[in-house]
Amino acid sequence: MKHIIPELLSPAGNPESLKAAVENGADAIYLGSKEFSARGHADNFNNDQLLRAIDFAHQRDVSAYITVNTLVKEQEIEGAVEYLEQLCNHGADAVIVQDQGILNILNKHLPGLPVHASTQMSIHNSAGTKLLESMGVKRAVLARELDIEEINTIRSATDIQLEVFVHGAMCICYSGRCLMSSFIGGRSGNRGYCAQPCRKEYSLERNTMSSKYLLSPRDLNLSSRLQDLITAGVDSIKIEGRMKRPEYVAVVTRIYRDILDRLSTNPTARATPDEMRQLEVIFNRGFNEGYLNGDPGRKLMSMDAPGNRKGILLGHVTGSNPKRGTITVKLDASINVGDGIMAGGKGTSIHLLWMGWHKVSSAQAGEVVTFPYGFAITTGTPVFRTFDS
Template identity: 35%
Template sequence: MKQLQKPEVLAPAGTMEKLKIAIDYGADAVYIGGDAYGLRSRAGNFSFEEMQAGADYAHAHHAKVYVAANIVAHEGDLAGAGDYFRQVRDHGIDAVIVSDPSLVETAITQAPGLAVHLSTQASATNWETLNFWQDEGLERIVLAREVGVAEIKEIRKHTDIEIEAFIHGAMCIGYSGRCVLSNHMGLRDANRGGCAQNCRWKYDLFEMPTLGDHESLLGQNSQGKTEDFSMSAVDMSMIEHIPDLVEAGVNSLKIEGRMKTVHYVSTVANVYHKAVADYCADPEHYTLDPKLVDELWKVAQREMSTGFYYGTPDENDELFGQRRKRPRYKFVGQVLAYDSATHTVTVQQRNNFGIGDKIEFYGPEFTHHEQTVADLYDEDGVAIERAPHAMQVVTFTCDTPVAKGDFIRAQEVKRPVSAR
């Protein structure tokens, strides 16, 4: 049997709730943002006290926490960086993810003992670059997103530094995530945490034969609507290629999405944890469970592809033309308690659901249970048809035992608007 090093599953954690959920659902490590130097200014970034609490929770569950500090620094951005990195270190964080050379040097020289990982923003694409950064004192390199599997294999032959690679989630259209479109169009610097995601907007193409005249060149689809396009990539998914990544020598499999929902974080961490564990347990006889692929589509926002891993992306890797139809699921609740004597589950509602809805419970280690809601009661035990109020606590019959903390999803169904 092959002896393989099991890679780390690294999940995003935009809030403390997501940090705990990611770890509970199988992540070996999470990455978060602090109050400075990160590229997600609108995420639920962590104070130092929250970093400590997050690190304590992670370490108690044999997991790690990394802090992203990967801005492109301008004049004035470096003030206080040394103290910031020392605080990060002293509050239990395992590593910082940095791209700017000045911040790399600051972290290494002014916060000794704090591991430094090179961000994908630094565009590391060859083994000579990895060895350079290793000589500078870094422990891990997050490869540029433009690096292919064959290149990773070649890189691994010439270096023993840890390699991290993105394997799932939204991919920036800019080279290694560096883009000036947001700054140009909205004075929000994507490289300093202010991205407005202009590439995701809908655009049209116009012919302008004379000044002031314009006519769309895109035409209409079969429904008579103009086929707008974006400058946006489809999402990444390498779930079907875990063996290639492990055998190429990737040490950490990174999931994008610090601003995504708990539904997304729990589902994707759960799936990749299961796939990696299954492969590393028996690589000779491994076959991907198709249920794992189906599970990822339940939280997919866009079509998915393998990006640059097996060649240069083409028009099928961009959001262009007709969209693939896919089922849409909503996160409807979380289990608070289960009474095995009465077969009753207590749930905190997160989205409207009710009697007659087909729901799906899921939990860590890929546990699943589907059923149709047959009865429903509010906190006072009064029978109700639906649970429409946010965070409402309800109970209903559930014949299969479920665990506290399990999540519930339901496929979105368009309901008729009632007449007034």
């Protein structure tokens, strides 16, 4: 049986990211206005910009899906309907929705506007997809918490299109069911203003563990599992990142485009070592494959740092000399004079490198090196390469 290569769907949080996605091989883009969008902190588009963005995509044979994926209050319904009518009249390829009331309005009054059920609707079983299909929904964006067998089961039970996240940030709470931001920060993720409490530092009472980022997940990276999703019959693979930089959108979109193109002729294709290196350098909190293999347990978490690790893990600090302003590192990867590094949240470039008392220009994994670093740092701190010499 010949399997169809899925659509590549990339984020467009602003006009620059829109161009980056389109120019690097996205089949479709998703974007939102400054209202009714679950990424209220993204730059987003005003109404005129949004309509021009739809035109820009269509002129290049790229589909444009508009996020209307927040919960809509009673007093906002009239404005939401006017906005949806505008999108329908301008030829948006679909709207992505969470609110079931909005879904009902679309079915009754705008049946010509295709609807995608947001991952915020927590679609996690075949009964849910069948219900959506009966309501005229064209596509379900599946919850991130599903494993590959569950995706296979859902696919066999419904004809609705299935969309799956393959790269980017993950939430500690179940898709669409996070109330932490509302409780802790007074800002609702379901209204587009998540305060990201899962990225904060916490400590456990009556526990000797030092405070860590106990609720901060790693980033999803399924670049080596795309064939499994193709075999499962997934229709669209989605890159998270409407709040990421255009450079991120460009690099990640191009790599996934290239992998999909290779898979069209070679079912064993996957990310190359160089592509993995590029994905690590552009942004990562540490990668894993999420729930695709089942419950990942603690492997899901990135408890040492909540933000971008900014590169490839070089090794860990084994000692420091504040008087000389140097640190010593046991290497897990190669290093060269001229490389950029980051440790303990501070960055610099390597202009001198020693092994013992000998000055060297490079060193390999397994070796111990010393180099100048003008910041206080503790033993055990991870060191990352942020750019190559």
